[in-house]
Amino acid sequence: MKNLTSKTRLLAAAALSCCLGFSAAGAAERTALVTVPVKASGSAVAASASFDGVVEAVRQTVVSAQVAGAIVALNVKAGDAVKAGQVLLRIDARAASEGAAASAAQVEAARASMNVAAKDYERQKQLFQKQYISQSGLDRAQAQLEATQAQVRALQAQSGAAIAQSGFFVVTAPYAGIVSEVPVALGDMAMPGRPLFTLYDPAALRVTVSLPQSVVTGIADSSGVHLEIPGMVAPSGLFKPGQIQVLPTVDAATHTVQVRLALPPSLMGARPGIFARAWLPAVAGASADVKLFIPTSAVVHRSEMTGIYVLDSKGQALLRQVRLGQMQGGEVEVLSGVQPGEQVAVNPQAAARAR
Numbered sequence: 001m002k003n004l005t006s007k008t009r010l011l012a013a014a015a016l017s018c019c020l021g022f023s024a025a026g027a028a029e030r031t032a033l034v035t036v037p038v039k040a041s042g043s044a045v046a047a048s049a050s051f052d053g054v055v056e057a058v059r060q061t062v063v064s065a066q067v068a069g070a071i072v073a074l075n076v077k078a079g080d081a082v083k084a085g086q087v088l089l090r091i092d093a094r095a096a097s098e099g100a101a102a103s104a105a106q107v108e109a110a111r112a113s114m115n116v117a118a119k120d121y122e123r124q125k126q127l128f129q130k131q132y133i134s135q136s137g138l139d140r141a142q143a144q145l146e147a148t149q150a151q152v153r154a155l156q157a158q159s160g161a162a163i164a165q166s167g168f169f170v171v172t173a174p175y176a177g178i179v180s181e182v183p184v185a186l187g188d189m190a191m192p193g194r195p196l197f198t199l200y201d202p203a204a205l206r207v208t209v210s211l212p213q214s215v216v217t218g219i220a221d222s223s224g225v226h227l228e229i230p231g232m233v234a235p236s237g238l239f240k241p242g243q244i245q246v247l248p249t250v251d252a253a254t255h256t257v258q259v260r261l262a263l264p265p266s267l268m269g270a271r272p273g274i275f276a277r278a279w280l281p282a283v284a285g286a287s288a289d290v291k292l293f294i295p296t297s298a299v300v301h302r303s304e305m306t307g308i309y310v311l312d313s314k315g316q317a318l319l320r321q322v323r324l325g326q327m328q329g330g331e332v333e334v335l336s337g338v339q340p341g342e343q344v345a346v347n348p349q350a351a352a353r354a355r
Helices: 002-032 094-129 135-167 348-354
Strands: 035-037 039-041 048-057 060-064 069-074 087-091 170-172 177-181 195-200 205-212 226-228 244-246 256-262 275-281 291-295 300-302 305-311 317-321 323-328 331-336 343-345
Touching: 087 195, 094 135, 205 275, 305 348, 317 348, 343 348
Parallel strands: none
Antiparallel strands: 035 343, 039 291, 048 205, 048 275, 060 195, 069 087, 087 170, 177 195, 205 256, 226 275, 244 256, 291 331, 300 305, 305 317, 305 343, 323 331
């Protein structure tokens, strides 16, 4: 009986020591958990707000046909770079060429008649000087000459119009640029006004943003305005725009104003239609909200969820979903999910073990 009691005491002591060991280990892990408060930053990035925009081409042209006819040559495709004056497309111009040739022949015939009338007038003039014909005979010869001269001028104008008309059957590039769309194919029927190509100048691009009317007042000072195009490499992720143009009208339905911000010509890879973001300083009225920042190391990604470990009132680290914004150095902006001053675990893995 005494031996049984001793064994029972030994087992109880061992169990107690194990519990104490686990508690000490857990306490050690909780003690090692490093946290930082959510910071409300007053930096230049924190004092700015973003507005979504789109990249547009300053010069974008829809090239159409001026005459009707079948397309017999298509020299470019979407994505090709073209030079100013380069032939893009040819339309069947056989009928127009024959018409221009006929007009030229009519001009030659009229010139021949004019030469005959001129010689006849000179003869009549000499006869009148010798008093072999009357004044009315000379007047008729002069009138015939002037009529043939007027006919030559009329046919020359008609021939010029026919030649100009035949030039419409060759479509050329109005300026150097990139062909972005070709909605026709070889053999299609070109009609006046039907789009044949869409062409834009890649050296002149801009970002168009719709801003609230209360923001536009202070945008005249462009020193704090920055642009961002996700996916494009830039030294700091942001770059300054060129000329800023504020359109003079306000949308009556949304009370917003369109603002155009020119992209630097040296920026490579930008294309019309891609997403862009404009960052405006809070001093311009863009935003008066406090921006919250946490270390980037505190962010944890699980499947499609982005979260951080936040200490609750009992000091326990709980995973909370957040929505992140712009990165700045070693910190990232938190758009929603936390409050200023809350304690965030710097090491998510240590926080997960300490739960």
